Each structure stands twice: as structure tokens, then as C-alpha cells.
Amino acid sequence: MSNYDPKSLKAEEFINDEEIRATLAYAEENKNNIELIEKILEKARPQKTETGCVCAGLTHREASVLLACDDPKIIEKIYEIAEEIKLAFYGNRIVIFAPLYLSNYCVNGCVYCPYHMKNKHIPRKKLTQEEVKAEVIALQDMGHKRLAIEAGEDPVNNPIEYILDCIKTIYSVHHKNGDIRRVNVNIAATTVENYRKLKDAGIGTYILFQETYHKESYLNLHPTGPKHDYAYHTEAMDRAMEGGIDDVGLGVLFGLELYKYEFAGLIMHAEHLEAVHGVGPHTISVPRVKHADDIDPAAFDNGIDDETFAKITACIRLAVPYTGIIISTRESEQVRSKLLRLGVSQVSGGSRTSVGGYTEETRPHDTEQFDVSDQRTLDEVVKWLMESGHIPSFCTACYREGRTGDRFMSLCKNGQILNCCHPNALMTLSEYLEDYASEETKRVGCEMVEKELERIPKEKVREIARQNIKDIKSSNRRDFRF
Numbered sequence: 001m002s003n004y005d006p007k008s009l010k011a012e013e014f015i016n017d018e019e020i021r022a023t024l025a026y027a028e029e030n031k032n033n034i035e036l037i038e039k040i041l042e043k044a045r046p047q048k049t050e051t052g053c054v055c056a057g058l059t060h061r062e063a064s065v066l067l068a069c070d071d072p073k074i075i076e077k078i079y080e081i082a083e084e085i086k087l088a089f090y091g092n093r094i095v096i097f098a099p100l101y102l103s104n105y106c107v108n109g110c111v112y113c114p115y116h117m118k119n120k121h122i123p124r125k126k127l128t129q130e131e132v133k134a135e136v137i138a139l140q141d142m143g144h145k146r147l148a149i150e151a152g153e154d155p156v157n158n159p160i161e162y163i164l165d166c167i168k169t170i171y172s173v174h175h176k177n178g179d180i181r182r183v184n185v186n187i188a189a190t191t192v193e194n195y196r197k198l199k200d201a202g203i204g205t206y207i208l209f210q211e212t213y214h215k216e217s218y219l220n221l222h223p224t225g226p227k228h229d230y231a232y233h234t235e236a237m238d239r240a241m242e243g244g245i246d247d248v249g250l251g252v253l254f255g256l257e258l259y260k261y262e263f264a265g266l267i268m269h270a271e272h273l274e275a276v277h278g279v280g281p282h283t284i285s286v287p288r289v290k291h292a293d294d295i296d297p298a299a300f301d302n303g304i305d306d307e308t309f310a311k312i313t314a315c316i317r318l319a320v321p322y323t324g325i326i327i328s329t330r331e332s333e334q335v336r337s338k339l340l341r342l343g344v345s346q347v348s349g350g351s352r353t354s355v356g357g358y359t360e361e362t363r364p365h366d367t368e369q370f371d372v373s374d375q376r377t378l379d380e381v382v383k384w385l386m387e388s389g390h391i392p393s394f395c396t397a398c399y400r401e402g403r404t405g406d407r408f409m410s411l412c413k414n415g416q417i418l419n420c421c422h423p424n425a426l427m428t429l430s431e432y433l434e435d436y437a438s439e440e441t442k443r444v445g446c447e448m449v450e451k452e453l454e455r456i457p458k459e460k461v462r463e464i465a466r467q468n469i470k471d472i473k474s475s476n477r478r479d480f481r482f
């Protein structure tokens with residue numbers, strides 16, 4: 001008898017190896033069962049309601065059947081539904097952010113990460129508060145409003161107090177018309193007490209990648225340091241929620257283990273959060289292992305090709321329709337273009353993955369965490385998004401208006417979130433165009449904003465948004481939001 005229990009708070013019961021193996025066997029058995037697959041696809045499809053749309057999502061077993069299916073016609077259908085869901089709940093908006101690396105000191109032994117403790121040739125660096133300020137000014141001058149801070153795990157060099165000081169510094173910098181309005185945090189698993197401190201510091205999402213759900217591999221891939229503790233790492237999101245953080249971001253580092261195993265684990269983790277806390281993950285990230293100092297991705301046997309990667313992303317979209325999907329600059333422009341259609345809702349842009357990288361004239365590589373494939377500037381990314389019909393959004397309104405956790409999810413589920421997000425995207429894009437864009441990007445953007453304003457259904461909202469955009473253009477008034 002399996003001791004699988006999505007409501008359990010024990011890692012090995014909510015991410016249960018036996019249940020994952022049974023799921024993979026079930027998926028393999030049914031991967032050509034067209035009748036069942038059609039039923040699953042029908043369940044995943046958005047259903048119209050009086051107020052908008054609803055989506056049922058899929059269980060880890062159902063979603064795993066879709067992932068196992070190799071029929072090109074079915075895969076095409078999965079992609080179509082992924083796009084439908086994306087348009088129903090996220091419209092054509094794409095939220096933009098940048099990572100900010102604070103410190104690469106680390107006491108862990110993660111074998112895929114260049115910051116691992118035994119790497120003696122990578123220079124170790126930790127930003128001072130003055131340096132944090134300088135990086136934030138550089139990021140604001142690019143046009144960023146939302147950051148994800150990143151740090152290695154090192155209780156001596158990067159204690160929670162250091163992270164909290166950095167958050168305070170980041171929120172305190174207001175350069176010209178710039179400010180950082182949402183700081184998401186990607187730091188190692190920690191205690192309820194520390195999560196509470198992060199919550200009090202006003203963070204947005206707490207992000208922690210599981211790396212792999214496969215316990216045995218996890219232990220081998222994290223041979224030393226506090227991250228070796230599989231249960232402590234896997235149960236981190238429960239502690240974060242206990243500490244009051246409503247929005248948490250999951251992720252798997254694809255390439256470390258068999259992707260079908262990881263996918264089932266990821267969806268089970270989402271189901272667990274929903275079962276215990278009444279709210280699923282706010283975001284899911286889909287990083288793939290990349291080349292880095294001391295790291296050769298070919299050393300890992302489970303690398304996935306671009307097609308499989310696209311299929312995984314689309315299946316995530318169908319399984320957890322209300323969860324944002326994040327794709328970083330680890331991926332090339334070409335891969336990002338494809339995934340945008342399949343359900344991605346957030347991208348990073350103009351990223352530098354080295355400690356102190358934004359204040360350097362040219363991209364430094366010495367302290368980099370991984371090679372960045374998409375090396376375009378933020379302006380180029382913004383223009384590219386608009387030219388492919390997406391509205392780049394610098395909006396940070398939801399959590400500042402208290403729309404987090406289950407409040408966000410219920411607004412998202414009944415489609416009401418659209419009434420805020422679309423005009424907010426247009427107003428924050430207008431700020432970007434006015435303050436930071438190149439002439440050409442501004443021209444493309446202003447045309448887009450004009451057209452998109454017409455698509456706001458409620459006349460009152462449309463008129464307020466139009467007036468606010470006029471104010472943005474004619475004054476220094478900023479930060480309008482619904």
C-alpha cells in the first residue's frame with residue numbers, strides 16, 4: 001500500500017515515489033488510448049461562463065498521460081488548448097522582470113551549479129549596500145520595476161539579515177522616475193521565522209526550485225551542505241506559507257532527472273499546496289541546465305530537446321491553468337518565442353547573472369551563475385514582444401493591492417483579474433515607453449497602446465486608463481494602477 005497523501009506535510013508522502021512510478025506506468029499504458037486522451041483534453045479546455053471562463057485543470061495522472069503521448073495530432077491539440085488557456089486568463093500580456101544576484105558565496109555542493117563550495121576558481125563576491133543601490137539604479141535606468149533576488153546559501157556571508165537589508169535598500173532607491181515595486185526572492189530553504197521576516201519585508205513571490213523531485217538523485221546531486229536535506233528542501237513551501245507568504249514559485253531544473261518523473265512530481269507538489277493551503281503555486285519556472293564555470297550540461301544524462309521542452313510547458317499550462325509560467329534568459333530568443341504561445345506569462349529581459357553585473361559596461365562572465373542565451377537588451381526584448389503581439393507588462397499591482405494567494409486565484413478563476421491586468425499592463429508599458437524606450441520601440445509601443453485601449457470592455461475603466469496614460473506622457477506622475 002502506497003502512503004501517498006497530498007494533504008500530508010511530510011515530503012515523502014506528498015511527493016510519493018510509489019505514486020509517481022504508478023503514474024508513469026499508467027501514462028505509458030494509456031499513451032495511445034485516444035478515447036481517454038480526448039476526455040482529458042476536453043476536461044482541460046476552458047469552459048465559457050456568464051462572467052468569463054473557467055478551467056478544471058488536470059490531475060498529475062491525467063497530465064502525465066498527455067505528456068507521454070507521442071501522436072503529433074494530439075500534441076498539436078495540447079498546444080492549441082495551452083494557447084486558449086493562456087489567452088483566457090493571461091490575455092496577450094507578458095510580465096517582465098530581471099534577476100539581481102546579491103552574493104555567490106555558497107556552502108552547498110550542488111553539482112550542477114558553479115557556486116558550489118568546492119569551485120575554487122570562481123571569484124566570490126557579495127554586494128555591499130552601496131553596490132546594491134548602484135545595481136538597482138542601473139536596473140531602474142533600463143526600465144525594470146520587478147526583480148527576483150538571488151543568492152547562494154551561506155549563513156555567515158548571506159544571513160537572513162543581509163537579505164533583508166538588501167530588500168530594504170532595493171525598495172528605498174527612487175532614481176529619476178524609477179522604482180522597484182516588487183521584489184521576488186529566490187534563496188535557499190529556510191525557517192518559518194525567516195519566511196515571516198521576508199513577508200514583513202514586503203516580498204512578492206518566494207521562489208525555490210526543487211531541482212529534482214527524485215529523492216535518490218537529489219541526494220547525489222546535493223552531496224554536501226544544508227541543501228542535502230531532501231525533506232527540509234521539499235517542505236520549504238509549507239513553511240513559507242506558514243510564515244505568511246501567500247505567493248510561492250515552484251520549479252524543476254530540467255536535465256537532472258527523467259523529465260516525466262519531474263513533471264509528475266511538480267504537478268503533485270502543486271496539488272499538495274492546493275490541498276493543504278487552499279492555494280496552488282503562484283508561478284512555476286522551467287529552467288534547463290546550462291553551461292557555466294566548472295559545469296558542462298552534457299555531464300547530465302537527462303537533457304531534453306526543444307520539442308520536449310515545449311510539450312512539458314504546454315502540459316503544465318493545461319494542468320495548472322491559473323499558475324504563471326516563467327521562462328528566463330537561459331533560453332534563446334527562438335525557444336522563448338515558441339513557449340510564449342504555449343502558456344508562458346513571465347519572462348526576464350536584459351538579465352545579467354553575475355554578482356554586480358548590471359553596473360559593468362560589458363557583460364562580465366567571472367561570477368556568472370550560468371550562460372545567458374538570450375543576451376538582448378531589455379529594449380530589444382520589449383520591442384520583440386510587441387512585434388509578436390504581446391503586451392510587455394511592468395505591472396506589480398496585485399500584491400500591492402492585496403491580491404495575493406487565494407484572493408488572486410479566485411479573481412483569476414472568475415476572469416475578473418483581466419479587468420485590472422490589461423489596463424495596468426498598458427499604463428506600466430506607457431511608463432516604460434515614456435521614460436526608457438528607444439525611439440523605434442516607443443513608436444511601436446504607442447501604436448500598440450492606442451489599439452489595446454480600445455479593447456478595454458468597460459467604458460469607465462477605459463477612460464481612466466486613457467487619462468492616466470495622458471498624464472504619464474505630459475507629467476512625471478507615475479504608478480497608476482487598478
Ligand code: SAM
Nearest residue numbers: 112113150151152186187188209253289290370
Ligand atoms: N541558492 C538558492 C537555492 O539553493 O535554491 C537559490 C538560487 S540559485 C541562485 C537559482 C537557481 O539556479 C537554482 O535553484 C538552480 O535551479 C539554477 N541553476 C543552478 N545552476 C544552474 C545551471 N548550471 N544552469 C541553469 N540553472 C542553474
